Amino acid sequence: MAEQTALSFGGLLRQLRAEAGLTQEELAEAAKLSPRSVSDLERGINRTARRDTAVLLAEALGLAGPVRELFVAAARGRAPAAEALAAVREAAGNVGAAAPRVTSSPYRGLSWFEEQDAALFFGREAATAQVLERMSRRLQGAGLLVVSGVSGAGKSSLLRAGVLPRIRAAGLASAPEAKSWPVLVLTPTRAPLDELALQVALLGGPDAMAVRRWLDADPDGFALTARQAALARLRAPAGEPDGPAAQRDQPPRHCRLLLVVDQFEEVFTQCAEEGQRRAFITALHAAATTGHGPDQAPSALVALAVRADFEARCAEYPQLADAIQDRYLVTAMTERQLRLAITEPARTAGAEVNDDLVNLLLSEMHTGQPGAAGAGVLPLLSHALDQTWRSRTAEVVTVADYERTGGIEGAVASSAQRAYDRLTPAQQSAARQVFTRLTATSSQGMDTADRTTRADLTDSKSPAEAGDVEAVLEAFAAERLLTLAAGTVEISHEVLLTSWPLLRDEWLADTRADRAVRTRLHTTAAEWARHARDPSYLYSGSLLQAAAETAARPVTRRCPRPNATSCTPAAGLSEAGRGGGKPSSRS
Numbered sequence: 308m309a310e311q312t313a314l315s316f317g318g319l320l321r322q323l324r325a326e327a328g329l330t331q332e333e334l335a336e337a338a339k340l341s342p343r344s345v346s347d348l349e350r351g352i353n354r355t356a357r358r359d360t361a362v363l364l365a366e367a368l369g370l371a372g373p374v375r376e377l378f379v380a381a382a383r384g385r386a387p388a389a390e391a392l393a394a395v396r397e398a399a400g401n402v403g404a405a406a407p408r409v410t411s412s413p414y415r416g417l418s419w420f421e422e423q424d425a426a427l428f429f430g431r432e433a434a435t436a437q438v439l440e441r442m443s444r445r446l447q448g449a450g451l452l453v454v455s456g457v458s459g460a461g462k463s464s465l466l467r468a469g470v471l472p473r474i475r476a477a478g479l480a481s482a483p484e485a486k487s488w489p490v491l492v493l494t495p496t497r498a499p500l501d502e503l504a505l506q507v508a509l510l511g512g513p514d515a516m517a518v519r520r521w522l523d524a525d526p527d528g529f530a531l532t533a534r535q536a537a538l539a540r541l542r543a544p545a546g547e548p549d550g551p552a553a554q555r556d557q558p559p560r561h562c563r564l565l566l567v568v569d570q571f572e573e574v575f576t577q578c579a580e581e582g583q584r585r586a587f588i589t590a591l592h593a594a595a596t597t598g599h600g601p602d603q604a605p606s607a608l609v610a611l612a613v614r615a616d617f618e619a620r621c622a623e624y625p626q627l628a629d630a631i632q633d634r635y636l637v638t639a640m641t642e643r644q645l646r647l648a649i650t651e652p653a654r655t656a657g658a659e660v661n662d663d664l665v666n667l668l669l670s671e672m673h674t675g676q677p678g679a680a681g682a683g684v685l686p687l688l689s690h691a692l693d694q695t696w697r698s699r700t701a702e703v704v705t706v707a708d709y710e711r712t713g714g715i716e717g718a719v720a721s722s723a724q725r726a727y728d729r730l731t732p733a734q735q736s737a738a739r740q741v742f743t744r745l746t747a748t749s750s751q752g753m754d755t756a757d758r759t760t761r762a763d764l765t766d767s768k769s770p771a772e773a774g775d776v777e778a779v780l781e782a783f784a785a786e787r788l789l790t791l792a793a794g795t796v797e798i799s800h801e802v803l804l805t806s807w808p809l810l811r812d813e814w815l816a817d818t819r820a821d822r823a824v825r826t827r828l829h830t831t832a833a834e835w836a837r838h839a840r841d842p843s844y845l846y847s848g849s850l851l852q853a854a855a856e857t858a859a860r861p862v863t864r865r866c867p868r869p870n871a872t873s874c875t876p877a878a879g880l881s882e883a884g885r886g887g888g889k890p891s892s893r894s
């Protein structure tokens with residue numbers, strides 16, 4: 308297959324058009340596009356196409372189902388054109404016995420699902436219906452919905468591949484006409500106002516420079532700009548991206564802009580200017596709440612996807628406070644839903660995941676806690692499935708294929724080392740502290756993944772050291788190895804403790820004895836707190852001395868549950884040191 312990847316999308320388009328016996332003009336006419344846009348794509352002047360353009364071209368070429376999706380993905384630069392060509396040939400029954408089969412994976416690996424991946428998106432039917440229902444209700448009042456969840460829970464995928472396609476197909480319960488509302492999906496980036504201005508301009512309304520100036524001068528005025536952009540899109544000529552005829556038939560007064568801001572936490576992690584952040588939030592809020600037009604309805608329905616650990620930051624802005632209170636929380640998938648997410652994409656691609664592999668994957672998804680797999684393991688499952696699919700040798704994907712990839716262990720170990728290698732030396736030493744603190748050790752020497760508070764990791768650090776810890780958290784969350792929730796941090800999957808050699812053979816081995824003492828100390832402190840701080844639960848003699856020595860060493864205290872600072876080992880120790888029953892001032 309590798310030798311075919313040199314085929315460009317332009318080459319693919321030219322080949323398929325020639326095979327269909329069409330001239331550029333004929334294809335353009337069938338797709339309701341200009342001959343120039345077909346020509347520019349074929350000549351590589353435009354190396355990728357917008358989704359809508361690609362869909363029109365696919366339809367004009369008679370491509371349907373997964374083949375169409377693959378063609379669209381190739382047009383957007385997200386799949387090799389050679390694979391799309393192979394898929395078209397295979398669908399046409401054109402392949403010889405020795406020809407390679409379609410290898411485009413129906414799993415998304417560590418990436419989120421895009422809107423065009425809807426046919427491969429499973430297991431989130433209930434969540435999709437719930438978000439749609441909330442959006443529908445939001446049309447009555449403030450049109451602002453926050454979708455939250457821990458890192459990697461599946462927020463972006465849910466909105467992009469679950470919710471948006473359903474709105475485009477059937478609208479909302481309280482507004483069926485929403486199916487033709489113009490849609491904007493953006494991430495804030497470092498300059499959210501620039502991004503917003505640019506995206507709005509792309510709808511065909513006012514130009515980006517003007518919108519950007521207005522956003523600076525009067526962010527509340529964005530309500531009117533959004534309405535203007537939505538109406539401009541309604542009048543977009545046929546054949547232009549996102550401008551199907553159906554939109555032009557809608558009475559404009561019902562039209563709103565459907566604005567999805569994904570990775571909303573970027574306004575805090577990437578945008579460094581408070582002024583720009585505030586203006587962005589004000590603009591979104593104004594569009595979602597200020598009435599315009601004959602029916603005085605707000606001009607936009609705004610959905611924000613935000614990582615749960617940024618909810619509190621969002622709530623500091625009065626315009627977001629209500630929406631945060633009433634946010635939709637994306638939770639872990641149940642076993643039944645995970646089963647669908649494993650088996651159905653393969654089935655859509657005409658293959659099958661063997662039952663033994665399904666059961667193995669489901670058991671490996673459990674992170675040590677009882678019940679369903681943690682919300683943060685979904686990326687690891689998705690990654691393992693993608694790798695396994697690519698290594699399969701037949702139509703049925705098996706345990707042997709999975710094992711050949713090194714399984715979840717192999718994937719986790721290599722991404723952990725990759726994340727670590729990219730850190731600065733100071734961040735690398737912060738990583739050691741973070742991971743040893745996130746590992747509990749039983750008195751029998753068993754290591755288990757644990758959870759701590761963000762504050763616990765950064766307290767008593769200088770601003771530079773705290774910055775290093777934050778960088779470590781972001782780097783490992785990006786590799787899906789840490790799960791960041793509201794205020795807490797935890798290792799996404801316990802398999803990291805046994806599969807990453809640096810952690811297993813050096814960091815944990817070096818500190819095991821101390822961590823066992825700390826874990827025991829923590830348990831004792833918790834018991835002491837539970838028994839009204841009865842001094843008879845406190846250490847004395849050699850136990851106290853050993854614990855005091857351990858506590859003095861650099862791997863500092865851990866707190867396995869948020870807000871449990873009053874029962875830290877240190878608190879217990881200081882009580883014990885004084886031999887009294889008074890609450891400790893240290894925590």
Ligand SMILES: Nc1ncnc2c1ncn2[C@@H]1O[C@H](COP(=O)(O)OP(=O)(O)OP(=O)(O)O)[C@@H](O)[C@H]1O
Nearest residue numbers: 415416417419458459460461462463464648686689
């Ligand atoms: N329904 C699903 N079936 C299978 N895999 C899924 C599903 N939903 C999401 N995933 C996978 O889970 C991972 C996380 O998805 P996504 O990026 O949508 O989550 P997120 O909550 O937006 O993450 P982040 O907090 O980083 O923004 C990705 O690898 C994605 O492919």
Ligand SMILES: [Mg+2]
Nearest residue numbers: 419462463570
């Ligand atoms: Mg996301």
